Amino acid sequence: MSGAEFVPLSLTPMLIGVCVAIACALPGNFLVLRKQALIGDAISHVVLPGIVVAFLVTGAVTTWPMLLGAAGAAIISVAAIEAVRRLGRIEPGAAMGVIFTTMFAGGVLLLEQSDTSSVHLDVEHALFGNLESLIWLDATGWSSLVDPVALAGLPVELVRMAATLVGVALFVALFWRPLKISTFDEGFARTIGMRTRPLGLALVIVSAIAAVAAFDAVGSIIVIAMFICPPAAARLMTNRLEHQVAWSVVFATLAAVTGYVLAGYGPLWIGYVSSVSAAGMIATVSGVILAVAALTGPHRLRGGAAKEI
């Protein structure tokens, strides 16, 4: 395959996929260890009404109002879940279930009620995204990577996702020790004077930012899969958090690249004409990776820590 075809059509979606995958997998490591893995699922459901409201207010599919709307909806949902949990004395899982299904239902209803037929905004788009369409029209080949004129035409999603990835990575790197200690032993973290509640909240907020930024580009299904599958698979490979994070980055990258290639070119290899959903394929590949890890991973069983010492 020549650079003239690959760079404009496949390079940017693939890079965006990789950025999304890593940006979600990094906080996902901590969420999985803290047994909050389903937060990614909840966030990706609740942002729908926020995006629809932002669209109704501005009347156009523009990036910043939608990101703000999504972030607002995410904050409202966190507050609502907390309120239901405290006021109703309901276990967190059920409280989450009540709120995220209701907000998603509200979003769908708003979408159906309003006239969005003229623009590309529908439930399917929110779920699967449209990774394939994020192409780089100004590129002519590998040489475009050093051509400032062509670089100015990079899809804005790539720039935004890269920035999000840098932000998430900085957060994880800066708060590495507090995050690690409070994740494994919250009581100890509090004893040595760490403020674990704000830290936990910050983790959720960073996850939400990653999810919302990714959501716009690639839809919710990759987001949920990347929050959970690479970290979960990595968890089965090692007992050390440092290694687990490294493994999860490897798995996330692998899933994004393989998934994209399989979706874009796989059907052609077996004789079909058109490609399949890249978002779905990336999620599927991450599931295959998790399955392999669950069947063969060196630390797949409970109590692996005791054996190693």
Add this chain to the structure above:
Amino acid sequence: MILDALFLQLGYNATLVTIGAMLLGMAAGVGGTFLFLRKRALVSDAISHATLPGVGLAFMVMVALGGEGRNLIGLLAGAAVSAGVGLLIVNWLSTRTRLAEDAAIGAVLSVFFGFGIVLLTVIQSMNAGRQAGLEGFLLGSTAGMLRSDALIIAVSAAFTLVLVMLLRRPLTLASFDPEYAAASGQNVVRTDLAMMGLVLAVTVVGLKIVGLILIVALLIIPPVTARFWTERTDHVVLISGAVGGTAAYVGASISAALPDMPTGPIIVLVGFALFLISLLLAPKRGVLAAYLGHRRFQRRVHLRQGLLALAQGQPIYERLTLRLLRRAGWARRDGVATAEGRGRAGRALLDETRWQLIRRDPSFEAAAAHYDGLTPIERVLTPDQIAEIDARIPAPKEVTT
């Protein structure tokens, strides 16, 4: 229009769908209760998302065999099989590997759903046009449903409801107290499987009505709502069934009567409205009841402390205390006690003195444990005991100069 729909006047199909939705809602409410009591509410989310690849595969198989791809029974059977596989994987991941249940749920949910999306795009390219309707399984669509489909849904919802009601006793026991259930000879593992089978049945039947993304709401919201109204498991089951049935019935009616009202979301929102009402207004666990109870308690504490201050001649600066005393007619605006107030204050001080005495005496330990600064001592001690205490209160001494 809505009234017509509520009274089932919108034609045979709409009526069948509405009744089917109601039966399904009842079955989901009852079945969901056990899931909720077992604290496994979100497992149903994995099950429902895991139906999608089954629907896609069933469609492809039926088309490959030369049949009509949209046969509802075939699609639902496919959904049931893949949801069952998803459920088994969740169980396997959370029991046989070190992953926690939430990670297992999320993994199965996203991967199965993603794979389902891949299959949907394959179907789209396979034979454009003929696949119309599979997206309806995402959010449910009852508009333009075939009569035979409506009949299938109504009958299978009724069947599920009967099944839930038959299994109610063992499920209640196992979900309320698994250890006791196991000790009394019940096979809890099998009961758990039966529970998950029921959830699976509800999910599959609900696919066409509510859609796979929102069916989980029908399993979670009714039991959470019911929990506000009662402390008894068997009542939670019944109320939850009623809430689920009402939400589904009203939701399906509204959706049938008005344009652009997708069935699934409307049912969920009606359920949420019921939940909100319960959260605010339930007699014991509701927010309003809790607030009123708190205010009542606050008033009692302020009155008591105010009376003690009056009795000891201390000035009262607390505004709420003063206002309450004045409203009761026990103090004047400037904080001076009225005649009745002086009497009440004397009694309060005597009560407090008695309490302080018995709290110092180990032989009254049990009674003294009831001290909260509010309970009158007469409620804890007999008149004889009080007389005994009173004997210990030092008598006023004559003042000599």
